[in-house]
Amino acid sequence: MIFKSRQEPLELTILRILNKRMELPENEKSYYLKLKKGYEGEQYFDSLMLESLKGERLILNDLLFKFNNTLFQIDSLVISQHTIHTFELKHHEGDYQFEKDDFYSSSGKKMNNPIHQLNRSETLFRNMLNNLGCQLPLEPKLVFTHPEFFLYHAPRDLAIIYHPQLNRSLKKFNSKPSKLNAWHTKLAEKLVAAHIPKSPYSQIPEFTYEELKKGITCSSCDSYFVDDEGKKLVCKDCGCEEDIESALLRSVKEFQVLFPERKVTTGVVWEWCGMSRSRKAVRRILNKHFKCVGHAQWAYFE
Ligand SMILES: [Zn+2]
Incomplete structure (x- = not known):
């Protein structure tokens, strides 16, 4: 075992x-x-x-x-x-x-x-x-x-x-x-x-949020989804389909891995995912899967 x-x-x-x-x-x-x-x-x-x-x-x-x-x-x-x-x-x-x-x-x-x-x-x-x-x-x-x-x-x-x-x-x-x-x-x-869980051998290059390409990527071939605002996203390269909710949550996870110290807000996720959906649609999905802390422009999700 x-x-x-x-x-x-x-x-x-x-x-x-x-x-x-x-x-x-x-x-x-x-x-x-x-x-x-x-x-x-x-x-x-x-x-x-x-x-x-x-x-x-x-x-x-x-x-x-x-x-x-x-x-x-x-x-x-x-x-x-x-x-x-x-x-x-x-x-x-x-x-x-x-x-x-x-x-x-x-x-x-x-x-x-x-x-x-x-x-x-x-x-x-x-x-x-x-x-x-x-x-x-x-x-x-x-x-x-x-x-x-x-x-x-x-x-x-x-x-x-x-x-x-x-x-x-x-x-x-x-x-x-x-x-x-x-x-x-x-x-x-x-x-x-x-066992030592964190390897001191790690070599992670420097990067900034600004220089990274924004958008939602396909889970099977990594190319960027062209969002036609339907319920499902369809990859133009490999034909893979994914519903917007799971694709957006996957992107949020990626954001959290790269920027663990940053707060997840509607605005940040909206921009990170390529701004193809309305902020309202993004907020609805975040509300469903995260706990909203704070109000109005200070609100973030955890
Ligand atoms: Zn694909």
Whole structure:
């Protein structure tokens, strides 16, 4: 069962909204695409684990710990009766080469060796578990989740699971039965308590309200709705339909993610959503879903 689920990182949510509302600088854009791709790989792995794992096991996703003043991340962790498995997930695509303990992309660019990252986390996590009074053996694996990833010249003894080996690995995993007790749950609780929720690695570019494009975007293709003031909005690009109420509320959520310190007022939402509806229509929807605080021009919604 999932004991700690994975949420879309706030950094990715913000970049996703910014990407459709402003021209991201080249480096920010590629950083955004890298994050997005990584998250897709993680979601793929999570759903595979959830549908394949058998027996009593606790799954903890997306953990960030600090031990001995050093931060380390564990993408996915499974507590079984006699073992703790950790997974470092990579969603690289294309051809890579392993040479003298280093990874190279097909263009010859030297990459950080994810095995080193795995070993570093393993050492820190082993010490952290000892500190928590846990002596269960640790089995760390590096998982390449993309079906079109290939690593040339990789030694066979690396702790790697490649995409074509995933199903077999999970079968092997399931072949060892697992029964948990209160001690395992307690351990999972301690790990969740030690998790640092806000990543200090976040890189969010600077932006202002004024420079962002206003309007309501399509939930499936991100293009801007052309509002013909009907009850439903129809995307001219992908044909997706959404009623004005849910589309407007989605836009309000985006506004709140980008500007958590700003008050939600009728005027602000009216402008943010592209001013295609009357202020009255906007106020009616806000009144229905939020609590109105204050009166007249000082009124805001929360
Ligand atoms: Zn669309």
